[in-house]
Amino acid sequence: MKQRWKSYGLWIAVAALVGMVLQDFGVMIPPERYDAYVDILLTIAVLGGIINNPGGNEQRN
Structure with missing residues (x-):
């Protein structure tokens, strides 16, 4: 679980979610x-x- 918090994709998705919520308000x-x-x-x-x-860009198993 800790490794997921270090994902670029997660943080970009969170930023997009915050933007959508702000627009809704x-x-x-x-x-x-x-x-x-x-x-x-x-x-x-x-x-x-x-x-x-x-x-790096290596795939993880």
Whole structure:
């Protein structure tokens, strides 16, 4: 389970979900700003060591 929290796909999906929820509550974020917010969030996660890819692009069994 811990390895799943280090997945880029998971964090991108979470960012997309947050964006959808904000739109449902009436908060309008321009798409270019939303992209910038997602980039910032992922950069902070990478720098903080939350996301990493120790195995490169190798498939895991």
